[in-house]
Amino acid sequence: MTVDGGALEQLGKRVRAGGAEKYHAANAAKGKLFARERVALLVDEGSFVEDGLYANALADGLPADGVVTGTATIDGRQVCLMANDSTVKAGSWGARTVEKIIRVIERAYDTGVPMVYLVDSAGARITDQVELFPGRRGAGKIFWNQVRASGSIPQVCALFGPSAAGGAYIPAFCDVVAMVDGNASMYLGSDRMVEMVTGEKTTLEAMGGAKVHCAESGVGHFLCKTEAEALDVVKRYLSYLPANWTQQPPTAEAVEAPVKADLAALVPASERQAFDMRRYVKGLLDEDSFFEIQALWAKELTIGFGRLNGEVVGVVGNNSMFKGGVLFVDSADKATRFVQLCDAFNVPLLFLSDVPGFMVGSAVEKQGIIRHGAKMITAISEATVPKICVVVRKAYGAGLYAMAGPGFEPDATIALPTAKIAVMGAEAAVNAVYANKIAAIEDEAERAAFVAAKRAEYEQDIDIVRLASELVIDTIVEPHELRAELIRRFTAARSKDRHFSRRRHGVTPV
Numbered sequence: 001m002t003v004d005g006g007a008l009e010q011l012g013k014r015v016r017a018g019g020a021e022k023y024h025a026a027n028a029a030k031g032k033l034f035a036r037e038r039v040a041l042l043v044d045e046g047s048f049v050e051d052g053l054y055a056n057a058l059a060d061g062l063p064a065d066g067v068v069t070g071t072a073t074i075d076g077r078q079v080c081l082m083a084n085d086s087t088v089k090a091g092s093w094g095a096r097t098v099e100k101i102i103r104v105i106e107r108a109y110d111t112g113v114p115m116v117y118l119v120d121s122a123g124a125r126i127t128d129q130v131e132l133f134p135g136r137r138g139a140g141k142i143f144w145n146q147v148r149a150s151g152s153i154p155q156v157c158a159l160f161g162p163s164a165a166g167g168a169y170i171p172a173f174c175d176v177v178a179m180v181d182g183n184a185s186m187y188l189g190s191d192r193m194v195e196m197v198t199g200e201k202t203t204l205e206a207m208g209g210a211k212v213h214c215a216e217s218g219v220g221h222f223l224c225k226t227e228a229e230a231l232d233v234v235k236r237y238l239s240y241l242p243a244n245w246t247q248q249p250p251t252a253e254a255v256e257a258p259v260k261a262d263l264a265a266l267v268p269a270s271e272r273q274a275f276d277m278r279r280y281v282k283g284l285l286d287e288d289s290f291f292e293i294q295a296l297w298a299k300e301l302t303i304g305f306g307r308l309n310g311e312v313v314g315v316v317g318n319n320s321m322f323k324g325g326v327l328f329v330d331s332a333d334k335a336t337r338f339v340q341l342c343d344a345f346n347v348p349l350l351f352l353s354d355v356p357g358f359m360v361g362s363a364v365e366k367q368g369i370i371r372h373g374a375k376m377i378t379a380i381s382e383a384t385v386p387k388i389c390v391v392v393r394k395a396y397g398a399g400l401y402a403m404a405g406p407g408f409e410p411d412a413t414i415a416l417p418t419a420k421i422a423v424m425g426a427e428a429a430v431n432a433v434y435a436n437k438i439a440a441i442e443d444e445a446e447r448a449a450f451v452a453a454k455r456a457e458y459e460q461d462i463d464i465v466r467l468a469s470e471l472v473i474d475t476i477v478e479p480h481e482l483r484a485e486l487i488r489r490f491t492a493a494r495s496k497d498r499h500f501s502r503r504r505h506g507v508t509p510v
């Protein structure tokens with residue numbers, strides 16, 4: 001069959017228009033953009049080259065088979081992308097939808113460029129399951145390709161609507177996921193299916209909405225108010241990463257730290273008094289460069305990208321404003337994934353320690369705190385990028401290990417004058433050693449004096465200058481000197497040997 005120019009132009013116009021007008025109107029009423037509008041907002045003008053435009057062109061009502069795929073540039077850098085068209089059968093997958101997604105991920109991997117997923121899909125079309133589900137080029141091949149590409153190229157997802165059933169694993173396999181509040185959701189079974197299978201009555205929002213995944217489950221990383229904000233997250237995320245694992249992160253123009261940042265004033269003298277590590281990070285890094293990730297989940301640990309003298313670093317810091325900065329199951333998982341992300345893409349790691357240790361008690365033991373802590377320490381051990389540990393205030397117990405302490409081959413362990421490194425804090429240590437003796441002292445004043453004396457002895461034993469003299473730490477620096485010290489040390493570590501172990505891969509304590 002031949003098609004003349006006029007007919008082909010009309011076909012292309014019809015395909016690019018997407019689904020029926022009523023579906024466009026319904027989406028607009030929810031504040032949702034058309035898939036092609038999302039692509040246009042994200043990429044550099046005129047750079048998008050589409051593949052598979054005529055997929056399923058002979059079928060009725062399936063323009064492009066419900067997904068837009070192709071290549072483009074973002075801020076002048078090449079990417080591959082896919083965008084579900086929710087005006088076409090709610091963005092559901094058919095056989096050609098799946099093939100288009102597989103092909104574009106394969107292209108991203110083969111050419112070594114980032115892969116962007118703009119997701120808004122009701123999942124697989126049950127009517128087409130034989131064609132799209134079980135075969136060698138079925139939906140499973142999407143996830144296989146995502147796993148193969150993981151750590152090889154950046155993969156970032158912006159979620160604008162549902163990501164249902166098996167399709168929920170597309171965001172799950174991405175490095176980060178930006179979710180639009182009120183519209184985005186992820187779930188393996190719909191609310192109706194859940195009620196049928198388990199008897200539980202719920203809603204999609206309560207079960208898998210953006211707030212749930214960004215603040216409770218940790219599957220989401222950024223909670224966005226608008227689609228434009230989610231697209232901006234994609235752009236900003238990619239700006240900190242290289243195109244692939246063989247390249248270095250992009251360098252920006254060096255700028256100074258905030259002029260008004262007084263790092264010394266930010267850290268209270270008493271370790272019982274909380275302070276916001278996020279403010280400390282912003283005062284240390286290049287101005288306006290901190291890009292926090294998973295800000296709403298496991299807030300006792302702060303993670304994100306930033307720049308020091310224009311060079312990208314990944315920051316892992318304990319935040320005593322939340323749960324005293326103690327490491328829990330979720331914060332251990334949060335750190336593990338971020339450290340692996342940075343190590344995969346050659347981003348040096350800066351650990352800012354103010355940690356009392358891992359949480360104890362029956363509740364966390366049943367949740368597997370030992371297993372999750374081991375997973376975090378595994379990631380720290382395996383990370384071969386330049387990594388520097390700064391003990392800002394305290395590093396107690398296994399918390400020192402989890403924050404890349406001296407035994408984990410950091411390129412430097414730096415202490416501030418406020419730093420304390422010990423198995424546990426003075427109060428806990430004195431109680432552990434002298435509990436019976438303390439209880440036996442009847443006079444209240446005498447008991448208080450005894451406790452104070454033993455605490456003073458303990459503090460002297462763990463004096464930071466003593467630890468420096470024993471070469472436990474490499475140096476003690478004043479807060480106002482820390483930024484310059486880090487810049488020099490990261491520069492010196494840039495050419496380090498990154499070999500770790502003679503093996504294929506470890507057995508992670510997942």
